[in-house]
């Protein structure tokens with residue numbers, strides 16, 4: 377289907393917005409009136425620019441507070457409308473959006489609304505223009521799509537139809553099934569937006585928190601299915617008012633938006649993408665280390681063995697159980713820097729994963745860095761982390777381990793694998809990252825949690841491939857400048873017996889994070905522990921959480937090396953979370 381984007385979604389001048397839309401691959405735009413008013417270009421120049429860029433202008437919007445008003449007011453509104461229709465002719469756009477009246481002057485009279493919209497449509501018709509009437513969720517008297525459609529149906533004018541906007545429909549909890557009662561040719565336009573599920577005033581929610589489909593909590597694909605069932609032939613058009621998007625790079629936002637529509641088309645059954653090959657596990661975590669020694673010493677104290685070295689690069693493989701950590705001394709820019717640079721995910725079919733990623737506009741990397749390297753499919757996530765699609769020790773695929781020369785056998789001191797990877801996100805790419813990992817990698821997002829850091833609020837959202845696939849945690853740090861604490865990434869290792877493991881780590885000289893006595897006082901008040909257990913946790917610095925089903929989570933943290941620290945987690949009883957209740961304690965401890 378044709379794909380459009382409202383200029384209000386994007387940051388910058390009108391020209392910058394148009395350029396971003398075309399570069400991303402959109403077919404058309406909705407021009408938001410303010411973007412035109414603020415532009416130094418004449419309507420004819422805007423029309424020419426848009427055409428040069430290969431875009432159509434699919435909608436001019438909005439006209440407000442038109443209908444169900446006094447005769448005097450309506451005469452003034454028609455005069456204004458004539459002016460706008462003339463402007464639209466110069467722009468070459470044939471559909472105008474009229475949103476339902478919000479003014480205290482409008483009266484609750486559907487017959488009057490229908491009559492006046494009909495008169496407006498008469499005038500529009502003289503210009504070859506169609507009027508699409510949209511119910512704003514906070515409209516004074518008309519605030520549901522069913523009501524707006526009833527008025528349009530009453531008017532019965534060929535140049536008057538309705539505009540459906542997923543935000544207004546889903547934010548009010550309206551049942552989208554009723555859309556199927558509207559004839560497809562009377563749906564003149566379809567605007568799409570998602571939003572996080574918030575309990576707040578709907579106008580504020582709409583103006584500040586909308587996001588692209590797949591980034592929030594609404595079933596936008598379900599709504600689109602109902603719209604398509606009517607025979608609707610117009611574009612799928614994104615209309616997102618979002619404080620972050622207004623500031624972010626327009627080019628990236630546009631790509632994010634198009635990715636959202638591609639994924640939406642797939643979910644709504646409109647078109648097929650290469651099927652998702654959901655990852656089954658974590659092959660490795662790769663750390664870029666300017667100086668590999670400190671992190672190497674820490675890994676050694678944690679019982680890892682340096683088992684292999686890359687044939688062509690200064691990259692060591694550290695292993696324990698199914699946990700593999702690559703330490704790359706050739707990739708970091710600064711000597712003191714250590715960061716999580718790449719993750720290897722086990723894919724059932726790495727090439728299929730890469731084809732899907734490419735279809736969803738993920739930036740891909742060369743399959744080989746050097747001529748002798750094993751070919752590896754990889755893409756770059758929005759935060760810059762490289763994601764490699766791996767097939768570890770599966771003979772039918774090239775395996776990354778063939779690039780490594782075996783040096784030693786690993787032993788185990790209790791680590792069995794990688795439980796999760798926590799990636800810190802730049803503040804303006806958080807929603808983009810959620811959609812990327814969901815659509816491109818086939819992971820399912822969990823609820824967003826907000827955590828208190830001593831110096832700000834920390835937002836966190838996990839994604840996983842149930843039941844046993846990889847888990848990623850995306851964190852949004854409050855402070856863009858804090859280097860060691862909240863901005864650090866981490867690798868969480870699964871252990872089968874955390875008490876035994878931590879005893880060994882401490883004996884081997886590993887520095888673990890100190891947890892305040894106040895935490896343990898509170899812990900004892902919250903839970904009754906078997907004899908000696910609480911004392912052991914307090915002694916070893918182990919944190920504890922329990923879910924509502926009795927699932928248990930025991931975890932602890934190492935010191936931070938560069939931008940990275942390690943966590944150890946022991947899950948039992950089906951615990952699915954990440955110890956969010958303890959995160960403020962951890963964050964405060966890391967600040968000290």
Ligand SMILES: O=C(O)c1ccc(O)c(O)c1
Nearest residue numbers: 438475510541582583615
């Ligand atoms: O917030 C608004 O005013 C507004 C304007 C036009 C729309 O299409 C819309 O959904 C909201």
Ligand SMILES: [Mg+2]
Nearest residue numbers: 510541567615
């Ligand atoms: Mg709208």
